[in-house]
Amino acid sequence: MTPGILIAAPRSGSGKTTITLGLLRAFARAGLKVQPFKSGPDYIDPGFQQAASHRPSHNLDSWAMPRPLIAHIAAEADDADLVVAEGVMGLFDGAPCRGECGNGSSADVAAALGWPVILVMDVSGQSQSAAAIAQGFRSLRPDIAMAGVILNRVASARHEQMIRQAMAEAGMKVFGAIPRCPDLTLPERHLGLVQASEQGNLDAFMERMADMIGAHVDLDGIRSAATSATAAPTPRADGIAPPGQRVAVAQDEAFSFTYAHLLTQWRAAGAEILPFSPLADEAPPADADAVWLPGGYPELHAGRLAAASRFLAGLRHHALDRPIHGECGGYMVLGEALIDAKGEAHCMAGLLGLVTSFAERRLHLGYRQARLLQPMGGFSAGTALNGHEFHYSTIIDQPDSPLASVTDAQGQPVSSTGSFRGYVSGSFFHLIAPASDPIS
Structure with missing residues (x-):
């Protein structure tokens, strides 16, 4: 090594x-x-x-x-x-x-x-x-x-x-x-x-x-x-399954929080990564099997995202029959509206009912384990996943069904359950790895 x-x-x-x-x-x-x-x-x-x-x-x-x-x-x-x-x-x-x-x-x-x-x-x-x-x-x-x-x-x-x-x-x-x-x-x-x-x-x-x-x-x-290193790699390690064969991943200054190991594991499983830029008003590729919106700083670009008509129309079209998942910032963009630090509301994709606000910032930080109540990405309902939450936004409205039951590092329930509607899901949970055993 x-x-x-x-x-x-x-x-x-x-x-x-x-x-x-x-x-x-x-x-x-x-x-x-x-x-x-x-x-x-x-x-x-x-x-x-x-x-x-x-x-x-x-x-x-x-x-x-x-x-x-x-x-x-x-x-x-x-x-x-x-x-x-x-x-x-x-x-x-x-x-x-x-x-x-x-x-x-x-x-x-x-x-x-x-x-x-x-x-x-x-x-x-x-x-x-x-x-x-x-x-x-x-x-x-x-x-x-x-x-x-x-x-x-x-x-x-x-x-x-x-x-x-x-x-x-x-x-x-x-x-x-x-x-x-x-x-x-x-x-x-x-x-x-x-x-x-x-x-x-x-x-x-x-x-x-x-x-x-x-x-x-x-x-x-x-x-x-x-x-x-003293630990030699084992022949196999459970990784993160890709959400599709061709995965459209938003990549720009508003959507930059993607772990390198996640994309590496998707590619190792045979998936093709198709990057696109919402800030450049690019729609996800029409032939993508799934769309993944990472976290980032959408609140700093809320006006541009709200005006990105091709991007938003592409998301809405894709959501008719294929999965979309958003993590943290990506989750906010899938919602109805994002309220920036000045209190101005910006219309987002409207694929989920989520409304979030940065007008009254509150830190949400810590490790999380999510047990899926609904299939998400390449994982089936009932799967336990490890990750973390780190954001300052406040949920104003979240009317959709919960995506997962979520606990913190001490096994205590947290309110950030995520949500789903049809083929669309999202959560403030940032995925790191599948859980070997539930954390208790």
Whole structure:
């Protein structure tokens, strides 16, 4: 297996995303084939990782994915020279209850695949105490190898020297120390970073970050610290069945939240993916067997979508005799209306009775397990699926029949059941993988 490392942090906001991007670009421009992965349910960071490495990034999730599926997805790196995986939140942060093979933490992924951890530490406002934090992270779980740390937001040469000395006394390797650099940040939006496709100067940013990494981080040391995954892929892992032989998938800035492993598994099952752009007023291909509308940011483009007559007419025609499914943002567009943050209502496809509003934002976030009450995509009624929910919209009206019974990571029912009408279904649930067993 390809040797890899996992970039983690004690908490969110430590700088692990920008440092991961800098590492990916620095290794790529040195001539290495470097494969990115992202721990946890995240659509946005993988887009940046693909831009940095020139290879598709895949998500790995210990709560939602069984171990054989994690191993199979990790095998996407078989032709690469090096794996650089990025963690989520703090290294040990995850759901309150275990799922398929863990609680969704980055630590679970590192343990499952044998990748050593490099901890990115924001050392602003501290010095020798950083060594105590690193020591605690190293000792909490014996099944995880802590390769060392990268110090971030270092104030001065003296500041760096003090922390390096404390780390040396603790026996902790320091791979690099990055000075404070406020201009090496990426703009954020309410679901995370502003998407990679919306960044006009993204490549220049990647190059500047790679320059910073090259000047302050021991790249050879990091590559030497990488180890091969311990879990060999099994002959077969249950994946996500395609909803048809020819699947029309909306792909643009309004519909960009699609997991790479989902499309990979559909193609492996023999499906043909037919991308189209609703923002360009493109109708789904007329010969598609099914239409899939991913999540994204339809609320930022509600006026354009409401005016996209060819797109909406194509959806309505397809819905007469063939399935359509929408996830989160796609679900909203299948409804009657979407009310934007200013309180303006925009007419959507009207294939479901759903009315949603961003005028009064409320966060809905967490892992979910859905047991289908109605066939959806390539799955029959009664199937249990693992996924997550992450949105700020409020349901004003949802008159149709529920699509699934849905519970959170602790097995408690949630109200986001989705809905269906005829051949059309939708839900705020983002599909990750079939469930091996119900989560309880």
